[in-house]
Amino acid sequence: MIFSRYLFFILSFIAIYAALKVLISKKPMHSVLYLTLAFFAIGGHYILLNAQFLAVVHIIVYAGAIMVLFIYTVMLLNLNIQGEFPKSKLMKFASAIAGGMWLMVLIAVFRTYDLKMVADPALNQIGLVKNLGKVLFDEYYLPFELSSILFLAAMVGAVMLGKKDIY
Amino acid sequence: MDGNYILYKLILASVILLISLVVAMYSTLLERKVAGFFQDRLGPNRAGIGGIFQPLADGLKLFFKEEFMPGTADKFLYILGPSLTMMIALLTSAVIPWGNSFIINGTEYTLQVADINVGVLYVFAILSIGVYGIMIGGWASNNKYALIGAVRAASQMISYELAMSMSIIAIVMMSGTLSLKDIVDQQHGMNWNVWYQPLGFLIFIVCAFAECNRSPFDLPECETELIGGYHTEYSSMKLGFYLFAEYINMFISSAMIATLFFGGYNFPFMDSLNLSHNALTIIGSLVFFVKIAFFVFFFMWVRWTLPRFRYDQLMRLGWKSLLPLAIINILITGFVIMIKNHL
Numbered sequence: 001m002i003f004s005r006y007l008f009f010i011l012s013f014i015a016i017y018a019a020l021k022v023l024i025s026k027k028p029m030h031s032v033l034y035l036t037l038a039f040f041a042i043g044g045h046y047i048l049l050n051a052q053f054l055a056v057v058h059i060i061v062y063a064g065a066i067m068v069l070f071i072y073t074v075m076l077l078n079l080n081i082q083g084e085f086p087k088s089k090l091m092k093f094a095s096a097i098a099g100g101m102w103l104m105v106l107i108a109v110f111r112t113y114d115l116k117m118v119a120d121p122a123l124n125q126i127g128l129v130k131n132l133g134k135v136l137f138d139e140y141y142l143p144f145e146l147s148s149i150l151f152l153a154a155m156v157g158a159v160m161l162g163k164k165d166i167y
Numbered sequence: 168m169d170g171n172y173i174l175y176k177l178i179l180a181s182v183i184l185l186i187s188l189v190v191a192m193y194s195t196l197l198e199r200k201v202a203g204f205f206q207d208r209l210g211p212n213r214a215g216i217g218g219i220f221q222p223l224a225d226g227l228k229l230f231f232k233e234e235f236m237p238g239t240a241d242k243f244l245y246i247l248g249p250s251l252t253m254m255i256a257l258l259t260s261a262v263i264p265w266g267n268s269f270i271i272n273g274t275e276y277t278l279q280v281a282d283i284n285v286g287v288l289y290v291f292a293i294l295s296i297g298v299y300g301i302m303i304g305g306w307a308s309n310n311k312y313a314l315i316g317a318v319r320a321a322s323q324m325i326s327y328e329l330a331m332s333m334s335i336i337a338i339v340m341m342s343g344t345l346s347l348k349d350i351v352d353q354q355h356g357m358n359w360n361v362w363y364q365p366l367g368f369l370i371f372i373v374c375a376f377a378e379c380n381r382s383p384f385d386l387p388e389c390e391t392e393l394i395g396g397y398h399t400e401y402s403s404m405k406l407g408f409y410l411f412a413e414y415i416n417m418f419i420s421s422a423m424i425a426t427l428f429f430g431g432y433n434f435p436f437m438d439s440l441n442l443s444h445n446a447l448t449i450i451g452s453l454v455f456f457v458k459i460a461f462f463v464f465f466f467m468w469v470r471w472t473l474p475r476f477r478y479d480q481l482m483r484l485g486w487k488s489l490l491p492l493a494i495i496n497i498l499i500t501g502f503v504i505m506i507k508n509h510l
Binding site: 029036059 | 241283284285289292302306317318322
């Protein structure tokens with residue numbers, strides 16, 4: 001148990017460090033790669049919660065598909081311009097105020113919140129693929145199918161936008 | 168988790184790592200020998216008897232070559248590229264069952280580093296992140312040929328990954344499990360998946376060629392168009408890592424083909440031999456390696472036989488032939504399973 005606690009802290013450190021570097025990095029390519037690293041760290045967190053299926057799917061979908069397309073876009077658009085992205089004074093003020101207000105809300109929420117573990121993740125078997133499949137195809141069958149239709153619609157839409165000049 | 172168990176797994180992982188590296192090393196020699204055979208010449212035969220030390224000589228040469236880094240390269244990513252490629256190439260070997268198990272003093276030692284219950288999905292995940300090393304290396308070189316090679320590699324691997332995953336899904340539907348060990352155990356004796364999934368096997372092997380960037384799909388490093396593709400700017404051991412990772416990928420792909428379609432460590436008449444469990448395990452592992460060796464040879468056979476595809480042909484084959492075929496394969500498999508359950 002002690003070992004997994006150390007793992008938790010290491011993974012959290014990597015995730016937060018990578019997430020910060022996404023914002024701080026000057027080159028877009030570095031930002032994208034740090035985001036990938038953050039996704040891997042979060043995948044590790046899923047494994048700590050005994051949700052192996054979710055962890056692997058997270059890696060396949062986010063690190064394997066979405067981030068590859070991100071890198072692809074960055075590579076093709078040649079966004080390798082080092083330096084400042086121009087931002088106006090007003091934008092900086094607005095973002096500072098918005099960020100500060102968000103921090104206040106977070107503090108207000110977590111001040112009285114009692115952090116405790118809901119269930120022992122080692123005993124919680126819902127993340128294993130068999131249990132997840134049963135829940136998904138029995139209890140949540142309709143939402144599952146509806147979300148698949150949503151994906152199909154998005155795919156058809158993307159093809160339509162890409163092939164606009166043909167039709 | 169006692170200390171013995173962790174020690175055993177550590178030793179097993181190191182042995183598998185060593186075997187992968189040695190096999191990949193000698194695949195380079197085999198490749199050149201096979202090429203020689205197909206072109207009616209001898210191949211390398213100067214270093215040692217029949218060229219047996221040729222891989223060592225090549226390795227030493229690569230180590231002692233001058234390191235070169237382009238002045239405009241992204242230094243960190245330039246080094247990260249080949250390292251990632253090598254690391255990801257070696258990751259898959261963790262879930263492949265290299266043999267059954269040894270029973271020593273009543274304790275069972277399985278010849279598999281991790282029997283995770285999402286083994287097949289783990290393989291998909293490694294497949295899908297395999298493209299990072301090439302993309303990062305190609306981009307960081309800051310060379311237009313390397314960039315084109317990297318873009319080609321990325322789109323090729325994304326395209327063929329889909330058909331490949333779908334061909335495995337038919338197997339998963341059939342065996343009802345995601346654990347590679349269970350899939351192998353279900354193919355006991357001669358009951359191999361390839362008899363039930365010939366179309367799936369065909370799709371899988373074509374996609375394996377594309378995923379390994381092997382000829383006839385080696386467009387990312389197509390010399391006549393792109394000099395060297397994504398590793399144009401690389402030299403010395405960094406180039407060596409890229410080339411070496413290709414051979415490791417070939418070895419691991421062959422192991423996956425043998426595991427999923429050709430029964431892994433199962434062999435015909437294994438029950439009628441009347442051997443002890445441990446002896447059967449040893450023979451099974453040897454048989455597994457024979458199967459792998461055949462598929463490694465098959466990779467080389469195809470490389471020195473078929474000419475390279477054109478890029479649009481590659482994309483058409485992936486999206487318009489293999490992907491629909493894989494979907495049809497899934498539908499047929501589902502239909503047969505349904506009929507079987509109702510009979």
